[in-house]
Amino acid sequence: MxxxxxxxxxxxxxxxxxxxxxxxxxxxxxxxxxxxxxxxxxxxxxxxxxxxxxxxxxxxxxxxxxxxxxxxxxxxxxxxxxxxxxxxxxxxxxxxxxxxxxxxxxxxxxxxxxxxxxxxxxxxxxxxxxxxxxxxxxxxxxxxxxxxxxxxxxxxxxxxxxxxGHDMHAGTGQADGANPFAEVPGPAARLSAELDEQAWFDPVLEPAPTGTVHELEFNVTEEIREVAPGHRQAQWLFNGQAPGPTLRGKVGDTFRITLRNDGTMGHSVDFHVGEVSPDAPMATIAPGESLVYEFVARRWGIWMYHCATAPMSLHIANGMAGAVIIDPPAGLDAVDHEYALVGHEIFLGPEDTGADAERVNAGQYDLTGFNGFPNQYDLRPIEIDAGQRVRIWVLNVGPDNPISFHIVGAIFDTVFSEGRYTVRDGLDDATGAQVLPLLPAQGGFVEVTFDEPGTYTFVNHIMTDAEKGQHGSIIVR
Ligand SMILES: [Cu+2]
Structure with a gap:
């Protein structure tokens, strides 16, 4: 040598x-x-x-x-x-x-x-x-x-x-200290902020596409985006968005995903709905490489996917997670609207490098959000008509913290979570549920009919997390 x-x-x-x-x-x-x-x-x-x-x-x-x-x-x-x-x-x-x-x-x-x-x-x-x-x-x-x-x-x-070497990011060693990278916008500032069109994420869930084979490309990029009002930083993205695309199909469908790494570091993907040996499909691929990840969806529900490259906490915190929704063989009960909310923490960091690794490692998040941005459905609420029935799918991609999903003024007559209905409309109408509890990587849905007009707030009922941004509005006309 x-x-x-x-x-x-x-x-x-x-x-x-x-x-x-x-x-x-x-x-x-x-x-x-x-x-x-x-x-x-x-x-x-x-x-x-x-x-x-x-x-x-x-x-x-x-x-x-x-x-x-x-x-x-x-x-x-x-x-x-x-x-x-x-x-x-x-x-x-x-x-x-x-x-x-x-x-x-x-x-x-x-x-x-x-x-x-x-x-x-x-x-x-x-x-x-x-x-x-x-x-x-x-x-x-x-x-x-x-x-x-x-x-x-x-x-x-x-x-x-x-x-x-501790000068890499001055002050970041104090994981219990204030974030040195940014002023964290308070709730009032967040509510008065203009929501960047790029950052807004449509919560409407479309029906599953027809066909039984879903061929998709997942291109990984690293881009600078707005992650909170007035704060832009690098994110690592599946198809340019955080959360990543919501995939939908039905039991028995085949998903064939071509993962291509257009970033600057190793990335990968792990679909929880795929029952496959992780060795090849979940491998970390270098920039410029690609792989094909194929699975048959055998079980219905809402399933997390995420980059599985270490440290996963940082790759997820930078945006590399999303949902796959699989419908049951007989279909779901009829509703007027379906929405999907992916809940997560937000770790602020420098514009060029994104979420600060030491703060992520310490679990010290600054904000929380549904679908990539704090309070975005307060800034632009979901709107429906009185008497309509909605199904809201919720997935918690963390990386670390639980979600207690609640809607102020509503009781869920139907809750599905992790493979079972805990309450279901028509089975025992004399009871219901007030929250859908979700640990990281858990998901489910709630169904509710809004009879009276008004503004209904949905929150993570872990209140300090609601105050950090897991908070939104449904306006019933
Ligand atoms: Cu990654």
Whole structure:
């Protein structure tokens, strides 16, 4: 294997060199030349390691080069720590034995994204202080994917703040603190806000399309969208929308979904309604790749789907979840309107990177919503006529918190949840239900007839979550 040795000759980041790199010979020549300079004892002041020492001129470089092989397994580097004499140069071979791409940023250098099964070798420069590295793929550092270089001997300086790596998003380490990224709009501000047309999500559920085979494309993109009034941030999307498209069919139908990854990181999809071995169809695919995920819907109800790439909490929080609705063989009872509400938490974050990984990891959400946006059905209510009967399907995609779905002024005469009716119109009309309770990934529907005109509010009856945005209006005329 060819190992280019030596720091970059300019301010550019050094080239991480894949084994497939085609220009090995010239690198070898450059590397040998620089190595010769090191051996001659010339201080390389352009080294980022030297730059970070408190007084670079005072630190004698050992001239030693330490080479280590680091394997990536799951969300960790193995080993995740290396000790080297102060002043020595560290060359790492990074072997990715995980099923999704990873990288390593260390000492100011970042490797290319290493695909599963591939390896890169890179020169991380000279170390004179303890230094933390990490994987820059979204959410991986928050999941513990860090790598420590510990220097021994000499007069190593204490690690500077910049070298610890905690400056990635200033202030985000305090998971219990205020969100540093944005002012969270209060309920009054949300109610007076103009709802961005792009953000509004039609809650009307269309009947299942005819035919028994549903061929669909799911294109994954990463886009900047409005996730709360006045707050735009990156989202990761199935077909450009959050939640993803609501699919509908009936028991016995075949769904053939072509998942294509047009994003910048690994993504995948897991359909809960599919009873299939997860190994191939739920695999994480790299940018530019695609796969076909086929299943036969054998059981009716409302089923979650979501990106299954780690950390799933972050991929779901960034918008990668949705619903599949399967009708029973004999069909459902007649209603005048059907709606679908996908409930979720909202984690604010920087515009360019989206939901903050550390806040997601801590379960610290800022807002909640149905269908992608807080309070959107207060801003633009659902409207029906008095005497009409509605069915509202509700799915909780979380990622973490339960929903207690309730409509102020209504009792549900019919509730279906997770494979059974708990109350049903015509079976015992002397009782009913006040909530549809849903843990994350659970779904169901309620049916209700609104006899009197008025404004009926639907909420997550976990009241602080209603106040964060899981709140909407049905106007009965
Ligand atoms: Cu994803």
């Amino acid at each position: 060819t190992i280019p040795v030596g720091p970059p000759t300019s301010g550019d980041r050094p080239a991480p060199v894949a084994e497939k790199y085609t220009d090995r010979v010239s690198w070898l020549v450059i590397g040998l030349a620089i190595a010769a300079v090191v051996i001659l004892g010339v201080t390389l002041t352009s080294s980022p390691g030297a730059e970070r020492a408190s007084s670079p001129a005072a630190v004698a470089q050992s001239g030693e080069t330490v080479t280590e092989t680091i394997r990536i397994e799951g969300m960790s580097y193995q080993p995740n720590r290396v000790e080297i004499p102060t002043g020595s140069r560290l060359v790492l071979e990074l072997v990715n034995e995980d099923n999704q791409p990873h990288d390593l940023t260390l000492n100011g250098y970042t490797t290319e994204l290493v695909a599963p099964g591939e390896a890169v070798t890179f020169d991380a420069g000279v170390f004179t202080a303890d230094t933390e590295g990490w994987c820059t793929v979204a959410g991986h550092r928050a999941q513990g994917m860090v790598f420590d270089v510990v220097v021994t001997g000499g007069t190593a300086a204490p690690p500077a703040a910049a070298a610890t």
